[in-house]
Amino acid sequence: MDKMNETAKMILAEAKKYGADYAQCTVSESEKKEFNVDGGQFSLMRTLFNRNIIITVLKEQRKGTVQINRFDEDAVKAAVADAIAASDSGMADPAWEFAQGPVEESYEEGMPKCDTDRLFMRTKELLETIREKHPKILIEQMITEHNAARTVFMSTKDVCYRTRSGSYSFELMYSAHEGEKSSSFYGSNVTLKTLDKPVIECALIERELTAVEQQLDPMQLEGKFVGPAILAPMALAEIVIETMMDNFVGDMGLIDGTSIWKDKLGQEVADPAFSLSFEPFSEDVVIGEHYTSEGYLTKNYDLIRNGKLMSFALSQYGANKTGGKRAGNQSGNMMIMSGKETLEQMIKEIEKGILVMRFSGGQPAPSGEFSGVAKNSFLIENGKIAGALSETMISGCVPEMLKQIRGISSDVMKDGNVRLPYVAFEGITISGK
Amino acid sequence: MLQDLLKEQKAFFKPGVHTELRGQNNRNRRVILVSGDVMANVRSDVSGISARVYRNGVWGFSSMAEYTKDAATTVLKAATENAEFMDRHAGNGKPAFPPLVGGELFKMEAFNDPAQKAYVDFAREIDAYVSAHCPNLSSRKVIATEDSMEKLLKVSDGRDAHILSPRSYIYVFLSAETPAGAPVELFKSFGGSGTFDVNFTDPSVLYAGIDRLYEQLMQKREGVYADAGEKTVILGGMMTGMLSHEAVGHTVEADLVLGGSVAAHNLNKKVASDLVTLTDFAHEAFGETCPLPVFVDDEGTEAKDVTLIKDGILTGYMNSRESALHFGMEPCGNARAWMFSDEPLIRMRNTSVHPGNDKLGDMIASIDDGYYLIESGNGQADTTGEFMFGVTMGYEIKGGKLGRALLDTTISGVAFEMLKTVDMVSDEIVWCSSGFCGKKQPMPVGMGGPALRCKVKIGGR
Numbered sequence: 001m002d003k004m005n006e007t008a009k010m011i012l013a014e015a016k017k018y019g020a021d022y023a024q025c026t027v028s029e030s031e032k033k034e035f036n037v038d039g040g041q042f043s044l045m046r047t048l049f050n051r052n053i054i055i056t057v058l059k060e061q062r063k064g065t066v067q068i069n070r071f072d073e074d075a076v077k078a079a080v081a082d083a084i085a086a087s088d089s090g091m092a093d094p095a096w097e098f099a100q101g102p103v104e105e106s107y108e109e110g111m112p113k114c115d116t117d118r119l120f121m122r123t124k125e126l127l128e129t130i131r132e133k134h135p136k137i138l139i140e141q142m143i144t145e146h147n148a149a150r151t152v153f154m155s156t157k158d159v160c161y162r163t164r165s166g167s168y169s170f171e172l173m174y175s176a177h178e179g180e181k182s183s184s185f186y187g188s189n190v191t192l193k194t195l196d197k198p199v200i201e202c203a204l205i206e207r208e209l210t211a212v213e214q215q216l217d218p219m220q221l222e223g224k225f226v227g228p229a230i231l232a233p234m235a236l237a238e239i240v241i242e243t244m245m246d247n248f249v250g251d252m253g254l255i256d257g258t259s260i261w262k263d264k265l266g267q268e269v270a271d272p273a274f275s276l277s278f279e280p281f282s283e284d285v286v287i288g289e290h291y292t293s294e295g296y297l298t299k300n301y302d303l304i305r306n307g308k309l310m311s312f313a314l315s316q317y318g319a320n321k322t323g324g325k326r327a328g329n330q331s332g333n334m335m336i337m338s339g340k341e342t343l344e345q346m347i348k349e350i351e352k353g354i355l356v357m358r359f360s361g362g363q364p365a366p367s368g369e370f371s372g373v374a375k376n377s378f379l380i381e382n383g384k385i386a387g388a389l390s391e392t393m394i395s396g397c398v399p400e401m402l403k404q405i406r407g408i409s410s411d412v413m414k415d416g417n418v419r420l421p422y423v424a425f426e427g428i429t430i431s432g433k
Numbered sequence: 434m435l436q437d438l439l440k441e442q443k444a445f446f447k448p449g450v451h452t453e454l455r456g457q458n459n460r461n462r463r464v465i466l467v468s469g470d471v472m473a474n475v476r477s478d479v480s481g482i483s484a485r486v487y488r489n490g491v492w493g494f495s496s497m498a499e500y501t502k503d504a505a506t507t508v509l510k511a512a513t514e515n516a517e518f519m520d521r522h523a524g525n526g527k528p529a530f531p532p533l534v535g536g537e538l539f540k541m542e543a544f545n546d547p548a549q550k551a552y553v554d555f556a557r558e559i560d561a562y563v564s565a566h567c568p569n570l571s572s573r574k575v576i577a578t579e580d581s582m583e584k585l586l587k588v589s590d591g592r593d594a595h596i597l598s599p600r601s602y603i604y605v606f607l608s609a610e611t612p613a614g615a616p617v618e619l620f621k622s623f624g625g626s627g628t629f630d631v632n633f634t635d636p637s638v639l640y641a642g643i644d645r646l647y648e649q650l651m652q653k654r655e656g657v658y659a660d661a662g663e664k665t666v667i668l669g670g671m672m673t674g675m676l677s678h679e680a681v682g683h684t685v686e687a688d689l690v691l692g693g694s695v696a697a698h699n700l701n702k703k704v705a706s707d708l709v710t711l712t713d714f715a716h717e718a719f720g721e722t723c724p725l726p727v728f729v730d731d732e733g734t735e736a737k738d739v740t741l742i743k744d745g746i747l748t749g750y751m752n753s754r755e756s757a758l759h760f761g762m763e764p765c766g767n768a769r770a771w772m773f774s775d776e777p778l779i780r781m782r783n784t785s786v787h788p789g790n791d792k793l794g795d796m797i798a799s800i801d802d803g804y805y806l807i808e809s810g811n812g813q814a815d816t817t818g819e820f821m822f823g824v825t826m827g828y829e830i831k832g833g834k835l836g837r838a839l840l841d842t843t844i845s846g847v848a849f850e851m852l853k854t855v856d857m858v859s860d861e862i863v864w865c866s867s868g869f870c871g872k873k874q875p876m877p878v879g880m881g882g883p884a885l886r887c888k889v890k891i892g893g894r
Contacts, residue, residue, distance in 0.1 A: 043491060360845075
């Protein structure tokens, strides 16, 4: 860490020499150990030693940013000169603002040291368990890894953060096969602090493998109807949360004025049962975010509470551009408040609808309208799963859906980064052949 | 430019063990103007070295963010140890690869590095033009960018190489509102292979394209929803490119075939109409240089074209050396890595359907009730061949004539079924190279094709 501190100090001193009004840098070193499984067989082991420096300077409110991955003095000094040149070529924008110190904090999180033998053992165990319990599943690719990182963030406004972290992650991509029949592919992920239990028991991995195995004989839906859709956690994130963050509450949509929620702060935008917060300090998060890229300390915040829009997801820059308020963090660890009913009970109450595990759709329009293919999905009829579906399209409008929530499950997916339930929405157009 | 520090390291390669050593630099320059404000002004240079070693059917890999002889020694040792670990615990005794032709290959294009001011100034000129000539916009965004790769490769057998691959683009995004107040957006990219100073010397060259984009946006804001269901459509060349890449290309990447893609059961079978021939081109297509030419891959295999579909029959897969051995096919240079810290994966290069004999005007005139779909925002496909593309620009076809513009929609289908419905193919090719393909790593790819008349499912409201 000493060498990284010295490098950070040198960067700030060099930037000041060039007349920067403000400078900040992030200096990091990381090590990754990774195992790959391809086509169901072990294929590769990787060890990566990485470094990274990101330098941002502000001169007369003109901003320049440079990223390099060399630590030698000549390269670092050249990078500072490059950042200054980039800033000189830009245009002044009074909205750039960064955290003011004094603040100095250190954090250690997760499991910084990798137990390589145990990581291999858990990977092998997962592969063998899937072969045994889910024989129809073929692992297209599985990547299991440990990531360790040390980071120093320092700015000329007397702000300094030092972090040391490490975590394990498991990513599986798979589909079910029987003869020439195959299901759509599906991905399961989890981030873990420790490897103290079999990975198949984590997040929703076991449930998702079971569901994909049931998708070998999908039926073709005839015609089209408007009805309820239960979105499983990943489909919920893809359709609803991404649309909201990209278009309605983030910097870009608010700065360029295209957000349809730009005047909705404090107003009802969703059903009162719906609450969405971003909580890097939740016990469900393995590696939380402690400070923003502008140097501000983070805290948990509510985006929507009981259906009411409580905050935008603005950076300080975005806040200054729009006259708004900076959000409590950079909105990575989303948490949706769970409901009282189980998924099974939610299904029981639906006469005809669809359960969507994954969504393959176009980029959502700024209006929140979307359409795409409901992947790994099931038809619900008379309160029961009637069978898997193929080639079924769904379309809807996110802001309208949020006001037509018919249920939120008590079952939640906790993958080490987010906590999401199943949510049932009315008014979805579901079309087959 | 990377100096050749790796030559002597070949002496440390273990005899009879396939080994790769790669020094690499990725540079990125990016300026983003949003309604005239500089939102991003970024330069990035990331370099380092990696080694990969193959042993009895398993691989070891290691990389360091340092381009030195010492780093080369370190990663070679670590990659060898990783290969030994894998062999000990999970080796499967697969044989060594058949040897490749050796030699050296150098492709050194002009590799200038313009100052950041060049990107900012050019973007500002484009932004000023949009501001002055495109009224009634709700927002505008201009991005000037270059992302370039330099690779220095040493292999135990095959081609050693030193390759420079620059590419640069201007993206223009325009947004407006429909009469009901709903936002609509369109974008267009300009540029291709080459550094920024080579591709962008005169902003006025882009003005006609921006005018056309604005005209389409104004039509789109008055647009209508597509009528959902299965329709006869004309896919424009950009949409055909997306189809070639997403819906067919990925399913015939040999690693995905081994992972259970639909192509596993369809080799040498009819998967498309007789009018469809599809090739993954290496560096030259239809007598011209490809948008993003590839001459050698990161396993040292000299790049050749791969015919994927010939007159409607599935004829081949794209391979690495390992998968080529498995399938008894010839490796053609598809194993490519994005950063120094990435291992080569099977990737497409420039994937396109071959042109046919029809005129686009005749194709439109042949449809009584359908759609002409021109631009795609993004696309995704399943290993089953089931695909979905976002359609950001298109028109109704009524009575053989273009009608109203469409609001955003999507199309979907199953590639090997939908391709059998192709009954007209235009005689002109459109290429696109500004995007990234996403797999485990991003990768610049070219995709293209002629207009196709076919049947697909279109999403409405």
